[in-house]
Amino acid sequence: MDSTLTTIPVITLDGPAASGKGTIAERVGSALGFHYLDSGALYRIATLAALDAGVALDDEAALAELCRGLSPVFAEGRILVAGEDVTERIRSEEVSRATSRVAALPAVRRALFELQRRAARTPGLVADGRDMGTVVFPEARLKVFMTASARVRAERRFKQLAARGVAADLDELTRDLEERDRRDRERATAPLRPADDAHVLDTSEMNVEEVVKKVLDWWSDASKLS
Template sequence: MVPVITIDGPSGTGKGTIAGLLAERLGWHCLDSGALYRVLGVAAQRRGIDLAAAAPLAELAAALPVEFTADGRVRLDGEDVSDAIRTEAAGAAASQVAVHGPVREALLEWQRRAARAPGLVADGRDMGTVVFPEARLKIFLDASPETRARRRHKQLKEKGLDANLATLVEDIRARDERDRNRSVAPLRAAEGAFVLDTSSLSISQALDCVMKATRSALPDLAWRDDG
């Protein structure tokens, strides 16, 4: 079986960055499952599909015309939507479409097919609990809503975009509530997961902790930086 490491957690914890860096160190593939839901949300809105309508959303998800290119770009219907899916609106849409069981089922096999040799680091919200329950290592990153809002506020400002910190905190709390309490695949740490709060950690510090946990759990792995 292809070895899999899962990294779950809410947005703003650094899991996407950590997953990418860990995959790079291992020479493995990396799955950003959240991008799938963001693309689906954007595609649904462009087609005028109600984000509360499970059946048409699942139908769209089953034939989603999305492509993840080798250079890290995301294309929808041939259009580069890499920036469009990283907006606050796209994140909110992703959270809304993700509550539907038929939608998650439609995307399940798509995600599982991402597990290719030599290995996969999968980033998301239910990677360790639902998509890859047999993963060799399950990691769950968390951070306070206030910390995550400050990080997002900084990102938006650096892009020259207006952002209100208080509004971001409210939005993050609302999304957490929706993600943690949905009836299908709620956001939670998988049983036996390595849980890390990144509120007071830099990306470098968090990566060090994750790499130590990985080395401890999977001592047989080869690392690109082992020299």
């Protein structure tokens, strides 16, 4: 672990799929002037690359090798891989369903670990994912674990898809999220769980502004102690 990173302020937002981590992390990062790491996007990029290359999603060695060759570029809200804008493609339901399978593989997680660590740079970083506070940034000054019921998360995803003109079945989305939660919790490497020192925040009855304010209040408290 690079001890120099202990001097860089890091906030981690972990939680299950569709818990709103990305939206909150971006808002918090913007409010503080910090960089933002969407770690889930890295796993989605790897999954999309595997699907495009025809790599089997259970071929751990081939997937890890593919990950080591990735050089994604995040700029102005877009994501480029080998010059191609994949911002929309990595959010497809096909990629979403397959990503938790790819992310469960230890060799894949090891291959992407250093890429994520390098995202921490001054003036600070807000990182969202599944294991940001437990594995990637255990020294983070503030760790938050966001959650909500599967049904509430499915309803949020349903609305997002509808806004993009994509038809979806709410019950199917709920079942899919419950299955992804199970895989994330039960995987052998970096299972989904709150860090021991994380603030657990159930957002089922909260709006975005309320969640952002809560995280910023916790950050203010944490900063006074550092």
